[in-house]
Amino acid sequence: MQFDNLSAFFDMGGYAFYVWLSFGVSLLALALLAVDAVQQKRVLFEAVKKEQARKVRIKAAQASAKSNTRNDPQKEEVSSES
Amino acid sequence: MSASLTAILRRDLALAYRQRSELMQPMMFFILVISLFPLGIGPNPEILQKVGPGVIWVAAILSSLLGMERLFKDDYNDGSLEQVMLSSTPLPMVVLVKVFAHWLTSIVPLLLLSPLLALFLNLTQEMYWALLLTLLLGTPLLSLVGAIAVGLTLSLNRGGVLLALLLLPVFIPLLIFATAAVEAASLQLPYNAQLAIIGAMLLISLAMAPFAIAYALRVSQN
Amino acid sequence: MWKWLHPYAKTQNAYQLCERLLPWFVTSALISFVIGIVWGLAFAPADYQQGDSFRIIYIHVPSAILSMGAYSAMAIAAFVGLVWQVRTAFMAMVALAPIGAVVTFIALFTGAAWGKPMWGTWWVWDARLTSELILLFLYLGVISLYASFEDKHQAGKAAGVMAIVGVVNLPIIHFSVEWWNTLHQGASITKFDKPSVAPDMLWPLLISILGLALVMAAIFIRRLQNEIVRRELNRPWVQELVSAAKEK
Numbered sequence: 001m002q003f004d005n006l007s008a009f010f011d012m013g014g015y016a017f018y019v020w021l022s023f024g025v026s027l028l029a030l031a032l033l034a035v036d037a038v039q040q041k042r043v044l045f046e047a048v049k050k051e052q053a054r055k056v057r058i059k060a061a062q063a064s065a066k067s068n069t070r071n072d073p074q075k076e077e078v079s080s081e082s
Numbered sequence: 083m084s085a086s087l088t089a090i091l092r093r094d095l096a097l098a099y100r101q102r103s104e105l106m107q108p109m110m111f112f113i114l115v116i117s118l119f120p121l122g123i124g125p126n127p128e129i130l131q132k133v134g135p136g137v138i139w140v141a142a143i144l145s146s147l148l149g150m151e152r153l154f155k156d157d158y159n160d161g162s163l164e165q166v167m168l169s170s171t172p173l174p175m176v177v178l179v180k181v182f183a184h185w186l187t188s189i190v191p192l193l194l195l196s197p198l199l200a201l202f203l204n205l206t207q208e209m210y211w212a213l214l215l216t217l218l219l220g221t222p223l224l225s226l227v228g229a230i231a232v233g234l235t236l237s238l239n240r241g242g243v244l245l246a247l248l249l250l251p252v253f254i255p256l257l258i259f260a261t262a263a264v265e266a267a268s269l270q271l272p273y274n275a276q277l278a279i280i281g282a283m284l285l286i287s288l289a290m291a292p293f294a295i296a297y298a299l300r301v302s303q304n
Numbered sequence: 305m306w307k308w309l310h311p312y313a314k315t316q317n318a319y320q321l322c323e324r325l326l327p328w329f330v331t332s333a334l335i336s337f338v339i340g341i342v343w344g345l346a347f348a349p350a351d352y353q354q355g356d357s358f359r360i361i362y363i364h365v366p367s368a369i370l371s372m373g374a375y376s377a378m379a380i381a382a383f384v385g386l387v388w389q390v391r392t393a394f395m396a397m398v399a400l401a402p403i404g405a406v407v408t409f410i411a412l413f414t415g416a417a418w419g420k421p422m423w424g425t426w427w428v429w430d431a432r433l434t435s436e437l438i439l440l441f442l443y444l445g446v447i448s449l450y451a452s453f454e455d456k457h458q459a460g461k462a463a464g465v466m467a468i469v470g471v472v473n474l475p476i477i478h479f480s481v482e483w484w485n486t487l488h489q490g491a492s493i494t495k496f497d498k499p500s501v502a503p504d505m506l507w508p509l510l511i512s513i514l515g516l517a518l519v520m521a522a523i524f525i526r527r528l529q530n531e532i533v534r535r536e537l538n539r540p541w542v543q544e545l546v547s548a549a550k551e552k
Contacts, residue, residue: 009345018360019360023345025417026363026367029410030410030519041526041533044537045533241452248466302462
Protein backbone atom coordinates (compact mmCIF):
# COMPACT_ATOMS: atom_id res chain seq x y z
CA MET A 1 0.00 0.00 0.00
CA GLN A 2 1.35 3.37 -1.02
CA PHE A 3 -0.59 5.25 1.62
CA ASP A 4 0.19 5.44 5.32
CA ASN A 5 -3.37 5.11 6.51
CA LEU A 6 -6.92 4.98 5.27
CA SER A 7 -7.61 8.71 5.48
CA ALA A 8 -4.49 9.42 3.40
CA PHE A 9 -5.84 6.95 0.87
CA PHE A 10 -9.15 8.77 0.70
CA ASP A 11 -7.40 12.11 0.49
CA MET A 12 -5.37 11.03 -2.58
CA GLY A 13 -2.62 13.54 -1.88
CA GLY A 14 -5.05 16.45 -2.08
CA TYR A 15 -6.62 15.32 -5.35
CA ALA A 16 -9.45 13.44 -3.67
CA PHE A 17 -12.24 15.28 -5.47
CA TYR A 18 -10.91 14.66 -8.98
CA VAL A 19 -9.80 11.07 -8.45
CA TRP A 20 -12.96 9.91 -6.71
CA LEU A 21 -15.15 11.88 -9.08
CA SER A 22 -13.57 10.15 -12.08
CA PHE A 23 -13.78 6.70 -10.61
CA GLY A 24 -17.24 7.25 -9.19
CA VAL A 25 -18.75 8.47 -12.44
CA SER A 26 -17.01 5.77 -14.46
CA LEU A 27 -18.16 2.95 -12.21
CA LEU A 28 -21.65 4.39 -12.07
CA ALA A 29 -21.85 4.56 -15.86
CA LEU A 30 -20.64 0.98 -16.26
CA ALA A 31 -23.00 -0.21 -13.55
CA LEU A 32 -25.95 1.49 -15.24
CA LEU A 33 -25.00 -0.16 -18.51
CA ALA A 34 -24.82 -3.57 -16.87
CA VAL A 35 -28.08 -3.10 -14.98
CA ASP A 36 -29.78 -1.98 -18.18
CA ALA A 37 -28.57 -5.10 -20.00
CA VAL A 38 -29.93 -7.38 -17.28
CA GLN A 39 -33.15 -5.41 -17.01
CA GLN A 40 -33.72 -5.58 -20.76
CA LYS A 41 -33.56 -9.35 -20.66
CA ARG A 42 -36.19 -9.48 -17.94
CA VAL A 43 -38.44 -7.08 -19.85
CA LEU A 44 -38.13 -9.10 -23.05
CA PHE A 45 -38.84 -12.43 -21.34
CA GLU A 46 -41.77 -10.84 -19.53
CA ALA A 47 -43.19 -9.69 -22.87
CA VAL A 48 -42.82 -13.13 -24.41
CA LYS A 49 -44.48 -14.73 -21.42
CA LYS A 50 -47.39 -12.34 -21.62
CA GLU A 51 -47.82 -13.09 -25.30
CA GLN A 52 -47.77 -16.81 -24.61
CA ALA A 53 -50.33 -16.45 -21.86
CA ARG A 54 -52.51 -14.45 -24.21
CA LYS A 55 -52.32 -17.16 -26.85
CA VAL A 56 -53.29 -19.78 -24.28
CA ARG A 57 -56.25 -17.65 -23.20
CA ILE A 58 -57.38 -17.15 -26.76
CA LYS A 59 -57.19 -20.84 -27.48
CA ALA A 60 -59.13 -21.65 -24.32
CA ALA A 61 -61.75 -19.08 -25.17
CA GLN A 62 -62.16 -20.38 -28.68
CA ALA A 63 -62.47 -23.92 -27.43
CA SER A 64 -65.10 -22.98 -24.91
CA ALA A 65 -66.91 -20.81 -27.44
CA LYS A 66 -67.27 -23.85 -29.65
CA SER A 67 -68.69 -25.93 -26.83
CA ASN A 68 -71.68 -23.60 -26.50
CA THR A 69 -71.20 -21.02 -23.76
CA ARG A 70 -73.35 -18.24 -25.13
CA ASN A 71 -74.84 -17.08 -21.85
CA ASP A 72 -71.52 -16.63 -20.10
CA PRO A 73 -70.75 -12.94 -20.65
CA GLN A 74 -67.24 -13.09 -19.24
CA LYS A 75 -65.99 -15.67 -21.71
CA GLU A 76 -67.74 -13.90 -24.52
CA GLU A 77 -65.60 -10.89 -23.77
CA VAL A 78 -62.35 -12.84 -23.87
CA SER A 79 -63.15 -14.47 -27.19
CA SER A 80 -64.05 -11.17 -28.77
CA GLU A 81 -60.57 -10.03 -27.89
CA SER A 82 -59.14 -12.38 -30.47
CA MET B 83 -24.30 3.56 -71.48
CA SER B 84 -22.85 7.03 -71.64
CA ALA B 85 -25.95 8.18 -73.53
CA SER B 86 -28.12 7.29 -70.57
CA LEU B 87 -25.70 9.03 -68.22
CA THR B 88 -25.78 12.26 -70.21
CA ALA B 89 -29.55 11.98 -70.34
CA ILE B 90 -29.64 11.77 -66.55
CA LEU B 91 -27.30 14.73 -66.24
CA ARG B 92 -29.39 16.81 -68.62
CA ARG B 93 -32.60 15.84 -66.85
CA ASP B 94 -31.22 16.77 -63.43
CA LEU B 95 -29.94 20.11 -64.67
CA ALA B 96 -33.27 20.89 -66.32
CA LEU B 97 -35.14 19.97 -63.15
CA ALA B 98 -32.86 22.16 -61.09
CA TYR B 99 -33.36 25.04 -63.50
CA ARG B 100 -37.12 24.76 -63.11
CA GLN B 101 -36.83 24.83 -59.34
CA ARG B 102 -34.64 27.91 -59.21
CA SER B 103 -36.34 29.40 -56.19
CA GLU B 104 -35.71 26.27 -54.18
CA LEU B 105 -32.05 26.38 -55.12
CA MET B 106 -31.87 29.98 -53.97
CA GLN B 107 -32.72 29.09 -50.39
CA PRO B 108 -29.41 27.52 -49.32
CA MET B 109 -27.62 30.44 -50.94
CA MET B 110 -29.62 32.96 -48.97
CA PHE B 111 -29.01 30.94 -45.85
CA PHE B 112 -25.28 31.04 -46.60
CA ILE B 113 -25.25 34.82 -46.89
CA LEU B 114 -27.46 35.32 -43.86
CA VAL B 115 -25.38 33.10 -41.59
CA ILE B 116 -22.23 34.88 -42.61
CA SER B 117 -23.70 38.33 -42.09
CA LEU B 118 -24.80 37.25 -38.62
CA PHE B 119 -21.22 36.80 -37.52
CA PRO B 120 -20.09 40.43 -37.74
CA LEU B 121 -23.27 41.32 -35.87
CA GLY B 122 -22.49 38.78 -33.16
CA ILE B 123 -18.77 39.29 -32.87
CA GLY B 124 -18.51 43.00 -33.58
CA PRO B 125 -17.37 44.87 -36.67
CA ASN B 126 -13.66 44.90 -35.83
CA PRO B 127 -12.03 44.13 -39.23
CA GLU B 128 -9.04 42.36 -37.75
CA ILE B 129 -11.13 39.92 -35.73
CA LEU B 130 -13.36 39.33 -38.73
CA GLN B 131 -10.36 38.57 -40.86
CA LYS B 132 -9.15 36.10 -38.26
CA VAL B 133 -12.42 34.18 -37.94
CA GLY B 134 -13.44 34.69 -41.58
CA PRO B 135 -12.19 31.48 -43.19
CA GLY B 136 -13.64 29.34 -40.44
CA VAL B 137 -16.97 31.16 -40.59
CA ILE B 138 -17.25 30.84 -44.34
CA TRP B 139 -16.38 27.15 -44.25
CA VAL B 140 -18.79 26.35 -41.43
CA ALA B 141 -21.53 28.25 -43.23
CA ALA B 142 -20.72 26.44 -46.48
CA ILE B 143 -20.96 23.06 -44.76
CA LEU B 144 -24.27 23.95 -43.12
CA SER B 145 -25.87 25.33 -46.25
CA SER B 146 -24.69 22.40 -48.36
CA LEU B 147 -26.37 20.14 -45.80
CA LEU B 148 -29.60 22.06 -46.28
CA GLY B 149 -29.68 21.45 -50.00
CA MET B 150 -28.37 17.92 -49.76
CA GLU B 151 -31.65 16.26 -48.94
CA ARG B 152 -33.20 16.93 -52.30
CA LEU B 153 -30.38 14.99 -53.98
CA PHE B 154 -32.43 11.79 -54.22
CA LYS B 155 -35.68 12.68 -52.45
CA ASP B 156 -37.84 13.56 -55.45
CA ASP B 157 -36.58 10.62 -57.47
CA TYR B 158 -37.27 8.36 -54.54
CA ASN B 159 -40.76 9.70 -54.00
CA ASP B 160 -41.90 9.49 -57.62
CA GLY B 161 -40.33 6.08 -58.15
CA SER B 162 -37.88 7.07 -60.88
CA LEU B 163 -35.00 6.06 -58.63
CA GLU B 164 -36.32 2.52 -58.63
CA GLN B 165 -36.49 2.56 -62.43
CA VAL B 166 -32.86 3.70 -62.61
CA MET B 167 -31.84 0.90 -60.28
CA LEU B 168 -33.53 -1.65 -62.50
CA SER B 169 -31.89 -0.31 -65.64
CA SER B 170 -28.70 -1.78 -67.04
CA THR B 171 -26.68 1.35 -66.36
CA PRO B 172 -24.40 0.70 -63.36
CA LEU B 173 -25.83 2.42 -60.34
CA PRO B 174 -22.52 3.83 -59.00
CA MET B 175 -22.04 5.69 -62.30
CA VAL B 176 -25.57 7.05 -62.22
CA VAL B 177 -25.06 8.16 -58.66
CA LEU B 178 -21.81 9.89 -59.56
CA VAL B 179 -23.54 11.81 -62.33
CA LYS B 180 -26.37 12.81 -60.04
CA VAL B 181 -23.97 14.02 -57.37
CA PHE B 182 -22.10 16.00 -60.00
CA ALA B 183 -25.31 17.62 -61.22
CA HIS B 184 -26.24 18.46 -57.66
CA TRP B 185 -22.83 19.98 -57.04
CA LEU B 186 -23.14 22.07 -60.19
CA THR B 187 -26.55 23.39 -59.34
CA SER B 188 -26.44 23.94 -55.61
CA ILE B 189 -22.77 24.33 -54.64
CA VAL B 190 -21.25 26.24 -57.54
CA PRO B 191 -23.60 29.19 -56.88
CA LEU B 192 -22.15 29.32 -53.39
CA LEU B 193 -18.68 29.51 -54.90
CA LEU B 194 -19.80 32.36 -57.12
CA LEU B 195 -21.02 34.22 -54.05
CA SER B 196 -17.74 33.80 -52.21
CA PRO B 197 -16.07 37.05 -53.40
CA LEU B 198 -18.89 39.00 -51.80
CA LEU B 199 -18.46 37.17 -48.54
CA ALA B 200 -14.70 37.65 -48.64
CA LEU B 201 -15.43 41.38 -48.78
CA PHE B 202 -17.85 41.12 -45.87
CA LEU B 203 -15.26 39.44 -43.70
CA ASN B 204 -12.34 41.57 -44.80
CA LEU B 205 -10.26 38.75 -46.30
CA THR B 206 -7.08 39.68 -48.14
CA GLN B 207 -6.62 38.71 -51.75
CA GLU B 208 -4.25 35.83 -50.92
CA MET B 209 -6.75 34.54 -48.41
CA TYR B 210 -9.53 34.74 -50.95
CA TRP B 211 -7.64 32.69 -53.54
CA ALA B 212 -6.81 30.07 -50.95
CA LEU B 213 -10.44 30.03 -49.85
CA LEU B 214 -11.68 29.61 -53.39
CA LEU B 215 -9.25 26.76 -54.07
CA THR B 216 -10.18 24.94 -50.89
CA LEU B 217 -13.86 25.40 -51.68
CA LEU B 218 -13.32 24.10 -55.22
CA LEU B 219 -11.59 20.97 -53.96
CA GLY B 220 -13.56 20.57 -50.77
CA THR B 221 -17.18 21.02 -51.79
CA PRO B 222 -17.23 18.01 -54.19
CA LEU B 223 -15.98 16.02 -51.22
CA LEU B 224 -18.88 17.37 -49.16
CA SER B 225 -21.35 16.30 -51.84
CA LEU B 226 -19.85 12.83 -52.32
CA VAL B 227 -19.62 11.90 -48.66
CA GLY B 228 -22.89 13.64 -47.88
CA ALA B 229 -24.68 11.63 -50.55
CA ILE B 230 -23.90 8.42 -48.64
CA ALA B 231 -25.81 9.66 -45.63
CA VAL B 232 -28.55 11.09 -47.85
CA GLY B 233 -28.95 7.65 -49.37
CA LEU B 234 -29.16 6.05 -45.96
CA THR B 235 -31.76 8.43 -44.56
CA LEU B 236 -33.82 8.48 -47.76
CA SER B 237 -36.69 6.34 -46.56
CA LEU B 238 -37.02 8.26 -43.29
CA ASN B 239 -39.58 11.00 -43.21
CA ARG B 240 -37.69 13.44 -41.04
CA GLY B 241 -34.11 12.85 -42.05
CA GLY B 242 -32.97 16.46 -42.00
CA VAL B 243 -31.52 16.80 -38.52
CA LEU B 244 -30.28 13.23 -38.54
CA LEU B 245 -28.38 13.98 -41.72
CA ALA B 246 -26.55 16.81 -40.00
CA LEU B 247 -25.82 14.64 -36.96
CA LEU B 248 -24.32 11.95 -39.14
CA LEU B 249 -22.31 14.19 -41.42
CA LEU B 250 -20.91 17.03 -39.34
CA PRO B 251 -18.35 14.88 -37.45
CA VAL B 252 -17.24 13.33 -40.71
CA PHE B 253 -16.58 16.75 -42.24
CA ILE B 254 -14.24 17.89 -39.46
CA PRO B 255 -10.94 16.98 -41.20
CA LEU B 256 -11.99 18.92 -44.27
CA LEU B 257 -12.84 21.95 -42.14
CA ILE B 258 -9.48 21.75 -40.38
CA PHE B 259 -7.37 21.50 -43.50
CA ALA B 260 -9.35 24.06 -45.47
CA THR B 261 -9.21 26.74 -42.79
CA ALA B 262 -5.56 25.96 -42.16
CA ALA B 263 -4.83 26.58 -45.84
CA VAL B 264 -6.53 29.97 -45.71
CA GLU B 265 -4.74 30.82 -42.49
CA ALA B 266 -1.40 29.92 -44.07
CA ALA B 267 -2.28 32.15 -47.01
CA SER B 268 -3.00 35.04 -44.66
CA LEU B 269 0.56 34.68 -43.31
CA GLN B 270 1.93 34.57 -46.87
CA LEU B 271 2.98 30.95 -46.35
CA PRO B 272 2.63 28.21 -48.98
CA TYR B 273 -0.48 26.10 -48.57
CA ASN B 274 0.10 23.43 -51.21
CA ALA B 275 0.32 20.75 -48.55
CA GLN B 276 -3.19 21.39 -47.22
CA LEU B 277 -4.57 21.53 -50.75
CA ALA B 278 -2.82 18.27 -51.56
CA ILE B 279 -4.40 16.58 -48.55
CA ILE B 280 -7.86 17.85 -49.46
CA GLY B 281 -7.24 16.68 -53.02
CA ALA B 282 -6.22 13.25 -51.75
CA MET B 283 -9.38 12.99 -49.65
CA LEU B 284 -11.42 14.02 -52.70
CA LEU B 285 -9.81 11.33 -54.86
CA ILE B 286 -10.36 8.64 -52.24
CA SER B 287 -13.99 9.58 -51.87
CA LEU B 288 -14.36 9.77 -55.64
CA ALA B 289 -13.19 6.18 -55.86
CA MET B 290 -15.19 4.75 -52.97
CA ALA B 291 -18.21 6.94 -52.32
CA PRO B 292 -20.20 6.02 -55.49
CA PHE B 293 -20.30 2.38 -54.41
CA ALA B 294 -21.26 3.31 -50.86
CA ILE B 295 -23.99 5.63 -52.15
CA ALA B 296 -25.30 2.94 -54.49
CA TYR B 297 -25.39 0.45 -51.63
CA ALA B 298 -27.09 2.98 -49.37
CA LEU B 299 -29.77 3.57 -52.01
CA ARG B 300 -30.38 -0.16 -52.31
CA VAL B 301 -30.75 -0.41 -48.54
CA SER B 302 -33.27 2.43 -48.59
CA GLN B 303 -35.18 1.00 -51.52
CA ASN B 304 -35.14 -2.37 -49.74
CA MET C 305 -12.13 -21.91 -39.26
CA TRP C 306 -15.15 -21.03 -41.35
CA LYS C 307 -16.64 -24.41 -40.68
CA TRP C 308 -16.25 -23.79 -37.00
CA LEU C 309 -17.59 -20.24 -37.12
CA HIS C 310 -20.44 -20.70 -39.48
CA PRO C 311 -22.99 -22.31 -37.13
CA TYR C 312 -22.86 -19.19 -34.97
CA ALA C 313 -24.29 -17.11 -37.79
CA LYS C 314 -27.51 -18.85 -36.79
CA THR C 315 -29.01 -16.79 -34.04
CA GLN C 316 -30.05 -19.68 -31.85
CA ASN C 317 -26.53 -21.09 -31.73
CA ALA C 318 -25.10 -17.65 -31.06
CA TYR C 319 -27.52 -17.22 -28.18
CA GLN C 320 -26.54 -20.52 -26.62
CA LEU C 321 -22.84 -19.78 -27.05
CA CYS C 322 -23.43 -16.47 -25.25
CA GLU C 323 -25.28 -18.25 -22.49
CA ARG C 324 -22.34 -20.59 -21.98
CA LEU C 325 -19.70 -17.88 -22.13
CA LEU C 326 -21.43 -15.29 -19.97
CA PRO C 327 -20.61 -16.65 -16.47
CA TRP C 328 -16.92 -17.02 -17.36
CA PHE C 329 -16.75 -13.50 -18.66
CA VAL C 330 -18.61 -12.04 -15.72
CA THR C 331 -16.34 -13.66 -13.13
CA SER C 332 -13.08 -12.95 -14.94
CA ALA C 333 -14.23 -9.37 -15.64
CA LEU C 334 -15.06 -8.69 -12.01
CA ILE C 335 -11.81 -10.21 -10.76
CA SER C 336 -9.46 -8.46 -13.17
CA PHE C 337 -11.28 -5.12 -13.06
CA VAL C 338 -11.24 -5.03 -9.27
CA ILE C 339 -7.58 -6.08 -9.12
CA GLY C 340 -6.57 -3.49 -11.70
CA ILE C 341 -8.46 -0.63 -10.05
CA VAL C 342 -7.45 -1.44 -6.47
CA TRP C 343 -3.84 -1.97 -7.44
CA GLY C 344 -3.82 1.29 -9.36
CA LEU C 345 -5.57 3.28 -6.66
CA ALA C 346 -3.82 1.97 -3.58
CA PHE C 347 -0.63 0.07 -4.41
CA ALA C 348 0.93 1.65 -7.48
CA PRO C 349 3.46 4.39 -6.71
CA ALA C 350 2.39 8.00 -7.20
CA ASP C 351 3.75 9.96 -10.13
CA TYR C 352 6.68 12.17 -9.13
CA GLN C 353 5.27 15.10 -11.08
CA GLN C 354 1.52 14.77 -10.73
CA GLY C 355 1.22 13.06 -7.38
CA ASP C 356 -1.90 11.04 -6.81
CA SER C 357 -4.04 12.73 -9.45
CA PHE C 358 -2.13 10.50 -11.83
CA ARG C 359 -4.18 7.56 -10.58
CA ILE C 360 -6.99 8.66 -12.88
CA ILE C 361 -4.88 7.05 -15.59
CA TYR C 362 -6.11 3.63 -14.42
CA ILE C 363 -9.57 4.39 -15.70
CA HIS C 364 -8.82 7.06 -18.32
CA VAL C 365 -6.34 5.17 -20.48
CA PRO C 366 -8.27 1.87 -20.54
CA SER C 367 -11.47 3.65 -21.50
CA ALA C 368 -9.73 5.75 -24.16
CA ILE C 369 -8.06 2.72 -25.74
CA LEU C 370 -11.16 0.57 -25.58
CA SER C 371 -13.46 3.29 -26.91
CA MET C 372 -11.48 3.13 -30.14
CA GLY C 373 -11.25 -0.65 -29.92
CA ALA C 374 -15.00 -0.93 -29.55
CA TYR C 375 -15.53 1.27 -32.59
CA SER C 376 -13.21 -0.90 -34.67
CA ALA C 377 -14.97 -4.02 -33.44
CA MET C 378 -18.30 -2.43 -34.37
CA ALA C 379 -17.04 -1.58 -37.85
CA ILE C 380 -15.65 -5.09 -38.32
CA ALA C 381 -19.02 -6.53 -37.30
CA ALA C 382 -20.73 -4.18 -39.76
CA PHE C 383 -18.33 -5.24 -42.49
CA VAL C 384 -18.94 -8.93 -41.83
CA GLY C 385 -22.66 -8.27 -41.84
CA LEU C 386 -22.62 -6.32 -45.09
CA VAL C 387 -20.29 -8.63 -46.99
CA TRP C 388 -21.47 -12.05 -45.86
CA GLN C 389 -25.05 -11.07 -45.02
CA VAL C 390 -24.73 -12.35 -41.47
CA ARG C 391 -27.61 -11.10 -39.40
CA THR C 392 -25.94 -11.90 -36.11
CA ALA C 393 -23.11 -9.53 -37.05
CA PHE C 394 -25.54 -6.61 -37.32
CA MET C 395 -26.98 -7.51 -33.94
CA ALA C 396 -23.45 -7.56 -32.51
CA MET C 397 -22.84 -4.11 -33.97
CA VAL C 398 -26.01 -2.75 -32.46
CA ALA C 399 -25.26 -4.32 -29.10
CA LEU C 400 -21.79 -2.81 -29.09
CA ALA C 401 -22.65 0.77 -30.03
CA PRO C 402 -24.09 1.98 -26.69
CA ILE C 403 -21.27 0.29 -24.76
CA GLY C 404 -18.75 2.10 -26.92
CA ALA C 405 -20.57 5.39 -26.44
CA VAL C 406 -20.59 5.01 -22.66
CA VAL C 407 -16.90 4.11 -22.56
CA THR C 408 -16.10 7.10 -24.78
CA PHE C 409 -18.05 9.26 -22.37
CA ILE C 410 -16.00 7.84 -19.49
CA ALA C 411 -12.77 8.62 -21.33
CA LEU C 412 -13.94 12.19 -21.93
CA PHE C 413 -15.15 12.71 -18.39
CA THR C 414 -12.04 11.34 -16.73
CA GLY C 415 -9.92 13.30 -19.15
CA ALA C 416 -11.67 16.48 -18.07
CA ALA C 417 -11.39 15.61 -14.38
CA TRP C 418 -7.69 14.94 -14.86
CA GLY C 419 -7.23 18.12 -16.85
CA LYS C 420 -8.69 20.33 -14.14
CA PRO C 421 -5.89 19.81 -11.56
CA MET C 422 -3.18 19.46 -14.24
CA TRP C 423 -4.00 22.12 -16.81
CA GLY C 424 -6.20 24.30 -14.64
CA THR C 425 -9.31 23.91 -16.80
CA TRP C 426 -11.85 21.18 -17.31
CA TRP C 427 -11.54 21.29 -21.03
CA VAL C 428 -8.73 22.14 -23.40
CA TRP C 429 -8.84 21.47 -27.09
CA ASP C 430 -6.17 18.88 -26.67
CA ALA C 431 -5.82 16.66 -29.72
CA ARG C 432 -6.71 13.47 -27.95
CA LEU C 433 -9.68 14.93 -26.06
CA THR C 434 -10.97 16.45 -29.28
CA SER C 435 -10.77 13.27 -31.30
CA GLU C 436 -12.40 11.42 -28.44
CA LEU C 437 -15.26 13.96 -28.57
CA ILE C 438 -15.65 13.39 -32.30
CA LEU C 439 -15.63 9.65 -31.67
CA LEU C 440 -18.54 10.14 -29.29
CA PHE C 441 -20.42 12.01 -32.03
CA LEU C 442 -19.76 9.16 -34.44
CA TYR C 443 -21.15 6.66 -31.95
CA LEU C 444 -24.23 8.79 -31.35
CA GLY C 445 -24.74 9.11 -35.10
CA VAL C 446 -24.74 5.34 -35.58
CA ILE C 447 -27.07 4.84 -32.61
CA SER C 448 -29.56 7.49 -33.71
CA LEU C 449 -29.53 6.28 -37.31
CA TYR C 450 -30.33 2.77 -36.11
CA ALA C 451 -33.07 4.07 -33.86
CA SER C 452 -34.76 6.05 -36.64
CA PHE C 453 -35.71 3.02 -38.71
CA GLU C 454 -38.84 1.02 -38.03
CA ASP C 455 -37.55 -1.96 -39.96
CA LYS C 456 -34.61 -3.14 -37.87
CA HIS C 457 -33.13 -5.24 -40.65
CA GLN C 458 -32.83 -2.14 -42.82
CA ALA C 459 -31.69 -0.18 -39.78
CA GLY C 460 -28.83 -2.60 -39.19
CA LYS C 461 -27.62 -2.23 -42.75
CA ALA C 462 -27.84 1.55 -42.73
CA ALA C 463 -26.07 1.88 -39.39
CA GLY C 464 -23.46 -0.57 -40.67
CA VAL C 465 -22.67 1.61 -43.67
CA MET C 466 -22.37 4.61 -41.38
CA ALA C 467 -20.08 2.74 -38.98
CA ILE C 468 -17.76 1.86 -41.85
CA VAL C 469 -17.78 5.44 -43.15
CA GLY C 470 -16.81 6.46 -39.64
CA VAL C 471 -13.98 3.97 -39.35
CA VAL C 472 -12.51 5.07 -42.68
CA ASN C 473 -12.64 8.61 -41.34
CA LEU C 474 -11.34 7.90 -37.88
CA PRO C 475 -7.61 7.90 -38.70
CA ILE C 476 -8.04 11.00 -40.87
CA ILE C 477 -9.89 12.74 -38.06
CA HIS C 478 -7.26 11.69 -35.55
CA PHE C 479 -4.31 12.96 -37.56
CA SER C 480 -6.04 16.11 -38.70
CA VAL C 481 -6.93 17.00 -35.14
CA GLU C 482 -3.43 16.27 -33.94
CA TRP C 483 -1.98 18.44 -36.68
CA TRP C 484 -4.54 21.19 -36.06
CA ASN C 485 -3.66 21.13 -32.39
CA THR C 486 0.08 21.54 -32.88
CA LEU C 487 -0.72 24.32 -35.30
CA HIS C 488 -2.83 26.27 -32.86
CA GLN C 489 -1.26 25.84 -29.47
CA GLY C 490 2.37 25.08 -28.86
CA ALA C 491 3.68 22.02 -27.15
CA SER C 492 2.51 23.15 -23.74
CA ILE C 493 0.59 19.99 -22.96
CA THR C 494 3.08 17.48 -24.21
CA LYS C 495 5.09 17.70 -21.02
CA PHE C 496 3.68 14.42 -19.83
CA ASP C 497 3.56 12.73 -23.16
CA LYS C 498 4.41 9.16 -22.34
CA PRO C 499 7.47 9.17 -20.17
CA SER C 500 8.46 5.52 -20.29
CA VAL C 501 6.16 4.02 -17.68
CA ALA C 502 7.76 2.24 -14.75
CA PRO C 503 6.80 -1.44 -14.52
CA ASP C 504 5.07 -1.09 -11.17
CA MET C 505 2.77 1.47 -12.81
CA LEU C 506 2.47 -0.45 -16.06
CA TRP C 507 1.23 -3.73 -14.64
CA PRO C 508 -1.84 -2.32 -12.90
CA LEU C 509 -2.53 -0.33 -16.05
CA LEU C 510 -2.42 -3.41 -18.25
CA ILE C 511 -4.61 -5.32 -15.82
CA SER C 512 -7.18 -2.54 -15.69
CA ILE C 513 -7.22 -2.40 -19.49
CA LEU C 514 -7.88 -6.14 -19.54
CA GLY C 515 -10.45 -5.73 -16.78
CA LEU C 516 -12.40 -3.02 -18.57
CA ALA C 517 -12.25 -5.03 -21.80
CA LEU C 518 -13.73 -8.03 -20.03
CA VAL C 519 -16.41 -5.92 -18.36
CA MET C 520 -17.38 -4.55 -21.75
CA ALA C 521 -17.34 -8.05 -23.22
CA ALA C 522 -19.62 -9.36 -20.48
CA ILE C 523 -22.10 -6.52 -20.97
CA PHE C 524 -21.84 -7.01 -24.72
CA ILE C 525 -22.69 -10.71 -24.45
CA ARG C 526 -25.83 -9.98 -22.47
CA ARG C 527 -26.84 -7.15 -24.82
CA LEU C 528 -26.28 -9.39 -27.84
CA GLN C 529 -28.57 -12.00 -26.30
CA ASN C 530 -31.20 -9.33 -25.72
CA GLU C 531 -30.87 -8.11 -29.28
CA ILE C 532 -31.26 -11.64 -30.65
CA VAL C 533 -34.37 -12.26 -28.54
CA ARG C 534 -35.84 -8.88 -29.46
CA ARG C 535 -35.52 -9.57 -33.17
CA GLU C 536 -36.82 -13.11 -32.99
CA LEU C 537 -39.59 -12.76 -30.44
CA ASN C 538 -41.96 -15.10 -32.24
CA ARG C 539 -39.55 -17.80 -33.30
CA PRO C 540 -40.28 -21.20 -31.73
CA TRP C 541 -36.87 -21.50 -30.08
CA VAL C 542 -37.39 -18.23 -28.21
CA GLN C 543 -40.81 -19.44 -27.11
CA GLU C 544 -39.27 -22.64 -25.77
CA LEU C 545 -36.48 -20.71 -24.10
CA VAL C 546 -38.94 -18.55 -22.23
CA SER C 547 -41.13 -21.46 -21.18
CA ALA C 548 -38.03 -23.26 -19.93
CA ALA C 549 -37.03 -20.18 -17.93
CA LYS C 550 -40.54 -20.03 -16.47
CA GLU C 551 -40.39 -23.57 -15.12
CA LYS C 552 -37.19 -22.90 -13.22
